[in-house]
Amino acid sequence: MLESITKYKDTPIGKIPMDWEVRKFKECAKFYSGGTPITSKKEYYGGNVPFIKSGEIYNNITGQFLTKEGLDNSSAKMVQKGDLLYALYGANSGEVAISKINGAINQAILCIKPEAEFCETNYLSNFLILEKSNIVQKYLQGGQGNLSADIIKNLFVPLPPLPEQQKIAEVLSTWDKAIKETSSIIKSLEKRNKALAFSMLTGKKRLKEFQGVKTKPVQIKDIAQEISLKNKSDEDYVVFSCTKYNGLVPSLEYFGKKIYSENLTTYKIIKKNQFAYATNHIEEGSMGILERENIGLISPMYTVFDFNLGVNRDYIFKMLKTDFYINEYKRRMEGSIDRRGGLRWSEFSKINIYLPSLEEQNKIAEIVNTANKELQQYQQKLNNLKTQKKGLMQQLLTGKVRVKF
Known part of the structure; x- marks a missing residue:
């Protein structure tokens, strides 16, 4: 599936494969941000249009909904499921996600719509994820501040042929799936461990051999x-x-x-x-x-x-x-x-x-520690998967390693 190459050419972003090209983002995608309806206008809120904020671009579980009147009388803009979203403001500036729903965005989110003849959404998403540390380091002092649409529009993007972009996105999606599954397991284990700790450390649940022993x-x-x-x-x-x-x-x-x-x-x-x-x-x-x-x-x-x-x-x-x-x-x-x-x-x-007795304390601590060790193993697995994906992205998105397509 993966193969090395040897022929490169010099570009503004360094050496890339001969059959790749480099374009500024604004040359291969369209951009727009939204806005926020006047908050004092109660008639603008409480409708059925999800209003997505920058901190909600991952799961799109929104805390507010707009009415059609609120959408029509403001600079809020609609995005569609599958659109690429980029957080410009807020604590998660530089984060990127693909929208899971149709909804409206405010001014803190940049919607990016790739030109189909040049690039593919999932490929661009991975490119922006890889570039995040460079963008934050260059434009955000200590991680604080705001980005702008112009910064993103003027980024140079390495563009393989479309079939290769799709194949790169497909390869990286394998890691995304594993990361998602492992993250889900971690959440379940965290919930389980919290319930286990509460029940055993407060005496709500007793070990079989100590049941009936009053404490x-x-x-x-x-x-x-x-x-x-x-x-x-x-x-x-x-x-x-x-x-x-x-x-x-x-x-x-x-x-x-x-x-x-x-x-x-x-x-x-x-x-x-x-x-x-x-x-x-x-x-x-x-x-x-x-x-x-x-x-x-x-x-x-x-x-x-x-x-x-x-x-x-x-x-x-x-x-x-x-x-x-x-x-x-x-x-x-x-x-x-x-x-x-x-x-x-x-x-x-x-x-x-x-x-309880020292003997029971010891056994409870051992059980809770065993449960925590299992959680730690999955947390380490998640860290390893993220490290593997980052390394693979650095190889595939720069053309150092090619995929067969």
Whole structure:
């Protein structure tokens, strides 16, 4: 299916196969953007015309619908299923997708309609995906800002013969299908794992061998204590930040620059296997265990605590990170008189937790870890597929490797 070639020619975008050509985007496709009807005109909204925003170009699940009057009396434009959509504004500037529905677009989306005699939609979609990093690096400072239709219109596009474009798109669609299927499995596993963690870590579901064994909830303060040890001698330990998804990570590594104080004497000392949470942001799930160093430093705005013997730390940590407990943190913060103080130990330590025997804790943690490992394997598979596709795109869309057609 794939074969190498040796004959190239020089072009404005580098060497390409002799039988390919290079055109500016505006020479091989038509472009238009939409607009937004006046929001104060209630009669323009609530109809049956899906109104697609830049953040919705992937799934086209829209939050708004326009009436025919709203469409007719605004600069919103219709796109058809199968049209190529490009996000110009917003957090996902530079993203590209093919519309799954007929609907209207606003000014943040560029609709691209290829000229059938020159190019094919799926081929151009893959070209724009490959070019995204170059476009973002050149035109968006730090990923922030807006693109314009003129930027896209003036891009040089390498164009193989149409049959080859179609074959390239067909080859790459094999990876797209695998990526989609793997992503679907990951979503199912994430949903399953969340339900499993909730049911087992809160005692809603018991292992067969422990059914009938009564377990009373305990308050955190009954099995743990706050630790407030300051770095008075100004030791040069690694400073850690508490993150929502990755727990405690070295601050320099996480932020890529130094954001903490030069004077570390007010920072708290945390020792290996001790817990910490962001006192003012625990409702986001910002909690971690120190695992990478024997001793570290954290902001004085964090709360450090540790558990007594007889608990499985992995079990406890997973339990405290479930949505059930995150919602409990939110509830307690909202009910606090001094909300600016976040969730301090005095209130956090009153939370009831489900604590079965150490044997049951160990088995629950093992089951949850096994489920998470399966999810991680599929996440790694997804990363591998995306890497493979990117490498293949770099070969096929530059003509370094040709497809037989």
